[in-house]
Amino acid sequence: MKNNFNDKQIQILEVAECLFAEKGFDGTSIRNIAKMAKINIAMVSYYFGSKERLLESLIIYRTSDLKNQLDNLLQEDLEPIEKINKLIELYINRINSNRGIYRILHFEFTSKKREQSLQDFSELKKGNLKSLETIIEDGQRKGIFRKDIIIPLITPTILGTFFHFHMNKTFFENLLNLKTEELYNNYIKTNLTKHIQQTIKALLIYES
Amino acid sequence: MKNNFNDKQIQILEVAECLFAEKGFDGTSIRNIAKMAKINIAMVSYYFGSKERLLESLIIYRTSDLKNQLDNLLQEDLEPIEKINKLIELYINRINSNRGIYRILHFEFTSKKREQSLQDFSELKKGNLKSLETIIEDGQRKGIFRKDIIIPLITPTILGTFFHFHMNKTFFENLLNLKTEELYNNYIKTNLTKHIQQTIKALLIYES
DNA sequence: TCAAAAATTAAACAGTTGTTTAATTTAAAC
């Protein structure tokens, strides 16, 4: 799982990311990629071995530094609820500016084989969950967070809310009058992020 | 947007649903469908016109009665929070027992063309949102629900949480030790549904 | 400068794709 790609490989990876995100893995042909990246179709096999391995490389290329960012956050000196808010902001920001790859991850890694990449991806998710657990258990010890919470289900709420919003992009663009890409992005950065923070905070603190 | 399909068409639709859900629209060939449905490959074009129109027919076939169920719920005599809980249960139950089509909807209707079906789907979502608004505004008038809530973002939280959980099925099966399909379904019906209800309730009621 | 390695190319490979055709079988109508 190394990620030292050369310039040419990176050029191909970024074109592939764009196309996979837009048309899906099966919906994108090597000829599509080659044309857009202005390379010969044989270069994909030459550099990555196969279309499947190209996808694996793309996952590695895009996800290999998320863990570090989370670790840094964990060590900041903040109240638990502030850490949660920052974690949500980090997630949304990061995913929103890497929409392509995260859409691909969720589209291509559900019921398919893709053994190796799936393994890597699973490790990444486990690490993320561990970070979240650390923060929440700290808040529970301090008596701030309630204790009848299923922690592994928090991530689905955070990420799921974002993804569902984003996967229905055109629907919400119409509904909320987000006419430009900038307005849409701004809505995510402010309103949507705030909604998720508000939701998770209420869930963690509210006593029924 | 009629949905009177004959037996043969329904047979094809259900096979297509199964395969589309499993391998995606682009990942499924008409020959796959024909083989599994034990029909000649020309029959798809004969009955539906094209592969694209087959997908449209499938959407119509599977979504045309959701609206009725929601309308019935709206007219029940229940407290707002109870209605929300029932709405969540209805959503999760329905989607969970029609996983195929909903997975397809979310996989195939994001950035692609598919003009007509997208229009139909958009109308369905608008109707659903209207129902949710009715319930929440009622709760707000009665002073039970807080008023600084962005209602259109509630659906992403409800459905997104479910989808994110389900799209990471194998990950959560391992993490939560859900070894059989029955255990997995049971977890959704009880714990996941409760988590979503708890989350939305906290969001609607918690005063910061 | 020149040989070895790396990069790039066009062409071909064998399969698969969605769709159409024209012929044949089955069912319905009278």
Added chain:
DNA sequence: GTTTAAATTAAACAACTGTTTAATTTTTGA
């Protein structure tokens, strides 16, 4: 029973699929 319509079939269509090959160009290292 005969005619008309509907259903089903195998075959062919041209276009596209991922991958490999062998030849050629470019870059590298001494």
